[in-house]
Amino acid sequence: MLRNAGRTALKVARAYALQGDRYYCPVCDRHFRSFLPGGTSRRRQVRCPNCDSLERHRLLWLALQNLLDTDSTGKKLLHVAPEPCLANRLKQQYDYLSVDMEAANAMQQMDICQIPLPDATFDAILCNHVLEHIPNDMQALKELFRVLKPKGWASIQVPISGEQTQEDLSITDPQIRATLYGQSDHVRQYGRDFQQRLKSTGFEVDIVSKADLVNSKTLQKLSLDSEDEVWICRK
Ligand SMILES: [Zn+2]
Structure with missing residues (x-):
């Protein structure tokens, strides 16, 4: 304490x-x-x-300004593996639930491959930098799509490199994963074809570049060098 x-x-x-x-x-x-x-x-x-x-949180927050409801009274938002800086803002605006595989990191322990909630529960979902840790990412995407309301939006960011996703689920050695996928607990390296996984789940995908959001002078002030775009999904 x-x-x-x-x-x-x-x-x-x-x-x-x-x-x-x-x-x-x-x-x-x-x-x-x-x-x-x-x-x-x-x-x-x-x-x-x-x-x-971090850079990615600041860019996402900018993109979210076009999506967050001006009157979000009673609107439900699900935040998976909550980033504390974003959680602090979102819980002031929404009927907010954060979940994580580890109970200590969120309001509720939850495996997003089996969400124990009815269809169309949430108006908005944030699930950033989570799917690269989940072997059955398509099952997680199906569940996120199911619990999102029609016309709802979801921020589902993953680390992306190149065009094609590199994935071999038989590789479980942490060191080999770190070499191939950039981190010992990542089970794949997504490429830009991640868009197909989102679309095959049923999502529409908007790719918003940082230049669409602010001018170059403001970009310098925000220090967003490592980030280029945000992917926003809609149902
Ligand atoms: Zn700050």
Whole structure:
């Protein structure tokens, strides 16, 4: 408890010390003279010192501004493997449920390959950087589609590299997975053909590029170098 309080105080002090006008985090709506390094290769200007957003969270938050309901009273949102910086904002606006395979990481423990809820329960779903960990990703997609209401939207982001998805589910060695798929707990490397998996589930897919969302000067302020686009699905 005390350690948590100390960490929070340190973070508040650091965010205060880094106040400025060079960078902007749209997730927490604050300006800084610098972001913190982040990512596995400790890239520069990556992490927001206040809310810990990374590039991909900031780009997604921008894209979501066109989707979030202005009046979301009573609207239900499902957040799978919740990113804390986005969760803090979304739970203020929606009838919000977060789930994860690990009970400690969310409001409810849930395997999204078997969602114990009726069809058409949610108005919106966020399930980002999850499917690359799930062997039967098509079953998870079917379940997400089932519990989304008609005309609902879903943010289903995965790491994408190249055109073709690389997948061999017989490979279970963590080191080989890390070499082939970029991380020891990833079961595949998606390519741009991920779109076909989404479409075959029934989703319509909109690919929104960062240039569609903001001008180049604002892009610099948001520090989005590692990200190019957001995929938004609709039912
Ligand atoms: Zn922030």
